[in-house]
Amino acid sequence: MTSPARTRRLGHVAVTRTLRDGAWRVVELITTPVVPADYLDVIAPLRNPTVLRARIEAVRRETANAVTLELRPGRNWQPHQPGQYVRLGVDVDGVRLWRAYSVSSAAGRKDGRFTVTVNAVKDGVVSGYLLKHARRGMIVTLDLPAGDFVLPASPPPKALFVTAGSGITPVMGMLRSTLPSLQDVIVVHSARTPSDVVFGAELRSLAEAGRIRLIERHTGADGRLKPDELASLVPDLFERETWACGPGEMLDDLTSHWTDAGAADRLHVERFRPTVLVAGDGGTVTFERTGTTAEATGGTTILDAGEAAGQLMPSGCRMGICYKCVLPMREGIVRDVRDGTITTATEVDGDKVLIQTCISAAAGPCRFDA
Amino acid sequence: MTTLQRKEVNPIAHLTPEDIEQIGRELDAIRDEVLAVRGEKDAKYIRRMITIQRRVELGSRALLLFSLFPPAWILGTAGLSISKILENMEIGHNILHGQYDFMRDPKIHSTTWEWDSASPAEQWKHSHNELHHKYTNVVGRDNDLGYGIMRVDEQQKWVPAHLGQPLYNFINACFFEYGIAAYDLELGRNLKTKKRRSNPAFRANLRAVGRKIRRQVLKDYVVHPALAIPVGFLMGNPLGAFLGTFAANAVASLVRNLWSHSVIMCGHFPKGVETFERTSITGETRGEWYLRQMLGSANISGSKLMHVMTGNLSHQIEHHLFPDLPASRYAEIAPKVRALFEKYELNYVSGPLVVQVASAWAKVFRLALPNRKPAKAIDHSIPPRHPAEQPAAV
Ligand code: FES
Numbered sequence: 109m110t111s112p113a114r115t116r117r118l119g120h121v122a123v124t125r126t127l128r129d130g131a132w133r134v135v136e137l138i139t140t141p142v143v144p145a146d147y148l149d150v151i152a153p154l155r156n157p158t159v160l161r162a163r164i165e166a167v168r169r170e171t172a173n174a175v176t177l178e179l180r181p182g183r184n185w186q187p188h189q190p191g192q193y194v195r196l197g198v199d200v201d202g203v204r205l206w207r208a209y210s211v212s213s214a215a216g217r218k219d220g221r222f223t224v225t226v227n228a229v230k231d232g233v234v235s236g237y238l239l240k241h242a243r244r245g246m247i248v249t250l251d252l253p254a255g256d257f258v259l260p261a262s263p264p265p266k267a268l269f270v271t272a273g274s275g276i277t278p279v280m281g282m283l284r285s286t287l288p289s290l291q292d293v294i295v296v297h298s299a300r301t302p303s304d305v306v307f308g309a310e311l312r313s314l315a316e317a318g319r320i321r322l323i324e325r326h327t328g329a330d331g332r333l334k335p336d337e338l339a340s341l342v343p344d345l346f347e348r349e350t351w352a353c354g355p356g357e358m359l360d361d362l363t364s365h366w367t368d369a370g371a372a373d374r375l376h377v378e379r380f381r382p383t384v385l386v387a388g389d390g391g392t393v394t395f396e397r398t399g400t401t402a403e404a405t406g407g408t409t410i411l412d413a414g415e416a417a418g419q420l421m422p423s424g425c426r427m428g429i430c431y432k433c434v435l436p437m438r439e440g441i442v443r444d445v446r447d448g449t450i451t452t453a454t455e456v457d458g459d460k461v462l463i464q465t466c467i468s469a470a471a472g473p474c475r476f477d478a
Numbered sequence: 479m480t481t482l483q484r485k486e487v488n489p490i491a492h493l494t495p496e497d498i499e500q501i502g503r504e505l506d507a508i509r510d511e512v513l514a515v516r517g518e519k520d521a522k523y524i525r526r527m528i529t530i531q532r533r534v535e536l537g538s539r540a541l542l543l544f545s546l547f548p549p550a551w552i553l554g555t556a557g558l559s560i561s562k563i564l565e566n567m568e569i570g571h572n573i574l575h576g577q578y579d580f581m582r583d584p585k586i587h588s589t590t591w592e593w594d595s596a597s598p599a600e601q602w603k604h605s606h607n608e609l610h611h612k613y614t615n616v617v618g619r620d621n622d623l624g625y626g627i628m629r630v631d632e633q634q635k636w637v638p639a640h641l642g643q644p645l646y647n648f649i650n651a652c653f654f655e656y657g658i659a660a661y662d663l664e665l666g667r668n669l670k671t672k673k674r675r676s677n678p679a680f681r682a683n684l685r686a687v688g689r690k691i692r693r694q695v696l697k698d699y700v701v702h703p704a705l706a707i708p709v710g711f712l713m714g715n716p717l718g719a720f721l722g723t724f725a726a727n728a729v730a731s732l733v734r735n736l737w738s739h740s741v742i743m744c745g746h747f748p749k750g751v752e753t754f755e756r757t758s759i760t761g762e763t764r765g766e767w768y769l770r771q772m773l774g775s776a777n778i779s780g781s782k783l784m785h786v787m788t789g790n791l792s793h794q795i796e797h798h799l800f801p802d803l804p805a806s807r808y809a810e811i812a813p814k815v816r817a818l819f820e821k822y823e824l825n826y827v828s829g830p831l832v833v834q835v836a837s838a839w840a841k842v843f844r845l846a847l848p849n850r851k852p853a854k855a856i857d858h859s860i861p862p863r864h865p866a867e868q869p870a871a872v
Contacts, residue, residue, distance in 0.1 A: 137701045140693045141592040146585075150532045159585065202521030204582040427767070429801050430608035431576040431588050447510050460582065462589065 154182030188253035190285035197249030210278035227274035257378035264349035272298040272354030335365035428467035440474025502765030535561035545722030558730035567789025596659040615774030654735035698727040747838035771798040777828035
């Protein structure tokens with residue numbers, strides 16, 4: 109049974125809550141049909157609780173091809189764990205595009221800021237844009253940190269990090285956060301030339317100070333590192349808890365090497381999946397929730413293909429003007445049948461790319477959230 | 479095939495089917511040119527519009543806290559009228575057309591935007607984007623023609639009730655946003671029989687409109703006037719402050735309603751705009767669809783400010799050809815579109831606001847009376863409700 113005092117207290121809480129809710133409802137009425145936060149956007153874009161944004165506070169050039177952005181996240185941000193990545197939504201030529209970048213700063217900074225380091229990839233729309241146009245004061249959209257490429261709560265006695273290219277970024281975040289509690293650390297890093305090593309100066313000074321053992325590999329001169337070579341460079345390879353991040357081939361090589369040795373559980377890998385979508389003609393269209401699939405030619409719209417396969421499709425004008433037929437595409441590539449415009453969606457876009465199915469035809473395999 | 483309502487002179491008699499398809503291709507080319515440059519400029523434009531509108535609104539609402547001061551009342555009411563007009567036309571109408579969906583910003587997107595109008599965005603998108611823009615000026619299909627309450631074409635049967643249509647039109651203008659909501663609900667039709675009245679889909683829509691109106695009314699006529707009361711107390715006249723702000727909101731809404739009604743009447747009503755037969759759109763090609771939009775719309779000429787305040791619906795012709803291109807681009811392409819009209823000897827209907835409004839009203843008055851000479855072979859059959867035709871070819 110609840111004591112009278114407790115009841116009164118509860119009643120009190122309920123009253124304040126009702127009052128607060130009531131007051132909030134009035135505030136919402138003041139701003140209807142939009143939400144109060146939308147007016148806040150006019151003066152303080154980072155305070156909006158419904159959209160997570162960040163302001164670029166500083167831009168530092170790391171190499172000719174890499175740039176570090178210092179970000180001040182807005183309301184509702186949650187701190188990252190070392191090794192995790194964040195998705196950034198950057199408006200490139202007016203269109204919001206999402207990409208995932210590893211957090212490169214130490215966890216738990218007092219000022220609440222964090223950094224990501226962006227490496228320009230070939231033909232990379234977003235990385236290229238950030239390299240050229242990122243400026244202090246720019247606002248980007250943000251998603252909460254994610255990823256399980258992280259260090260365990262109790263650090264291993266011996267650690268090995270094998271990285272290549274921009275694969276160093278999440279590892280740098282780990283080193284900066286946890287180096288004091290790590291005893292024996294080896295970093296094997298590959299880059300094309302010495303000047304291409306992102307965070308080169310910092311890594312080398314850590315090595316000089318004896319905090320890590322750094323093995324640099326310059327693939328431009330020495331070629332790609334093979335697992336066998338790694339074994340001779342690091343004799344106690346399998347005694348170490350290992351984190352690897354870099355191009356897919358390297359990770360495949362490492363994975364089979366560790367598996368062959370029966371040590372697969374000691375290897376943690378992070379893959380950057382550069383989804384390469386090339387426009388073709390037609391493709392398999394999958395509606396994930398119903399499990400319906402349709403083979404669509406480049407001349408049939410997704411709407412027609414879906415309907416022919418028995419999928420219940422939303423539609424209206426069927427000629428591209430009413431937007432009633434839009435469906436979120438998780439991954440895939442489509443072509444506008446009117447003007448040939450190509451639209452792509454990758455996993456990193458989440459389910460956020462909405463496609464007008466009545467005027468889009470498959471230009472490759474497409475997966476819809478429907 | 480696109481057939482005009484039977485007219486004495488057929489303005490497209492000189493066009494061959496090849497001509498019509500060629501017009502379609504040339505319009506597609508104009509569309510492609512815009513798509514090639516659409517981007518940051520357009521994103522900036524709509525964001526700036528939204529920011530301006532919100533600032534003007536906040537500023538006006540702040541002024542209206544002092545509605546007891548006549549200058550504050552006048553400025554505040556003017557500002558609120560402007561903000562409501564911007565919000566409905568250049569921002570709401572255009573975003574709900576999907577013109578800015580390309581930005582992939584979930585905040586500025588046709589699927590999430592809600593506007594300051596009695597009609598919920600979802601319902602309006604259905605009756606406007608889907609029905610009106612597809613069946614533009616097809617008598618019996620496009621309910622925007624006369625909103626189902628007026629006689630808009632000589633070939634429609636006259637009944638004595640039409641005598642009152644200048645009055646209905648005026649009342650509709652004053653309460654335009656509610657008129658639109660009723661129209662989106664197809665209220666007249668849906669209230670007719672018990673079966674339709676109790677249709678769950680209709681009832682759900684009705685509830686949605688009710689919710690929307692309740693919130694808006696509370697906002698404009700209760701909450702904001704109430705916010706002025708404390709200032710009123712300081713000045714010794716709380717009731718006056720309440721009523722002052724109340725009146726300001728009512729006037730601003732009236733101004734917005736009259737303005738948008740006028741602009742919208744200019745889109746398809748003035749002299750020179752054609753209407754089409756119900757059966758004419760079966761198997762319509764893309765070229766024919768374009769042609770129907772060209773002949774069925776009219777522009778308003780004027781300054782840049784005028785275009786912004788009409789949400790660029792002053793470029794109704796360009797809007798009807800390319801409803802999903804950013805409206806601020808219409809002015810750029812208008813000369814090209816006009817040149818195309820000239821090349822194919824078609825009538826590009828355009829004129830200053832006053833002339834167009836007068837012309838539209840003249841039609842409302844003229845058609846309130848029976849025709850002077852009987853129209854030839856008029857089809858008075860009631861059109862079927864749902865599109866039985868094939869979807870227009872894409
Ligand atoms: S059905 Fe109208 S835009 Fe696709």
